[in-house]
Amino acid sequence: MVETGENRQNAVILFSGGLDSTTVLAIATAKGYQCNCISFLYGQQHDVEVQKARASAARMGVYRHLVLNIELDKIGGSALTGDIPLPMGRSFDEMKSSIPSSYVPARNSIFLSYAVSWAEVIGARDIFIGVNVMDYSGYPDCRPEYLSSFEKTANLGTKAGVEGGRSFNIHAPLLYLTKKEIILKGVSLGVDYAETHSCYSPDEAGRACGKCDSCLLRLKGFSEAGVNDPVEYQ
């Protein structure tokens, strides 16, 4: 159990400002952790998500929010950083059939490594990530066997891991939830999804396209949950 009150344990939350990670933040908060969010400007075309992340982090009372500019666009190789076309208007079967062009090479290893680094500095041992294998099985770095191997590596490669005491734990509370279940969980915890951003291809006003994989999965999730999606679409 996590302590509450003055002696709350620090946790680091990988926080994009999207539907999933905002739900994860609500879950970690509800568990009693003192939440430290980390977000990345990595050259994503939809960097409006980080503006949303800043607003949500402040509103949800996080303890610290660290935003890092990490230049993944100089590496490229992903539709999210503008190198190749985004998948649009695909069926859910197509989404499940192969690794999509929105895959960013080794992104979760990079994000989780930063999270471990910061966790070590602030004395946190719990790291939360909003990955999920249900709707979108294409990303190799969302699989449970990957997460488990990363956790082991993190403990082998850090001072915290070798000097004894509690080891790092990678928590992925959404891993086996459908988008519908994630939304219902968030609603039960009071998440305001109006302040989340999912679209890979927003217009200049930040409005969602409604056609990219991320929008389609989001809309399907809200529809199946019987909840109105409060964000604005183009």
Next chain:
Amino acid sequence: MVETGENRQNAVILFSGGLDSTTVLAIATAKGYQCNCISFLYGQQHDVEVQKARASAARMGVYRHLVLNIELDKIGGSALTGDIPLPMGRSFDEMKSSIPSSYVPARNSIFLSYAVSWAEVIGARDIFIGVNVMDYSGYPDCRPEYLSSFEKTANLGTKAGVEGGRSFNIHAPLLYLTKKEIILKGVSLGVDYAETHSCYSPDEAGRACGKCDSCLLRLKGFSEAGVNDPVEYQ
């Protein structure tokens, strides 16, 4: 065996511009790889090393050189990014007795994750890193068990790793060499150590302090190798 000539295999070299990684670059080049170096501006106080890295990479004829600014100083927790005092004037026994303040939390996980990301984009499967357990046993992320676990994680978390074909290999050719042996290896391969930088605390002209752990280990290595250290000290 690595092919030579027109069809050389790409390798990614983690390249700080220091003595170790410059030797590693020479080793990978001698093995016939087409070398792609990656260097990081991470808020290190001795960022003169990256200037040296640029010059050495050009002189050694590398295929590509990518320099990323990755803001690790916003995380802190290390003497290298200026948060805590650097170790100075220590004995070699002291250096071996504990993890030094120059340890940067999870640095090799971050560096290696970027290397894997780039390797995936440019079609490389071989990643070279100049870590070493002999002189400086204090860094947890230089241990063979860490490197082996990282390699497994990288293969689980990438498109390249799950779609079959050759997996990622993390090469650490200096792992069991002393500094003396590293220098003799480099000399035999024609490395110009005048263009390498090791010092954690250089003056404004980039001259080495001669007192930090890194300088002391370097000087001891050159002394034991019977080779003159060509860099300028303050």
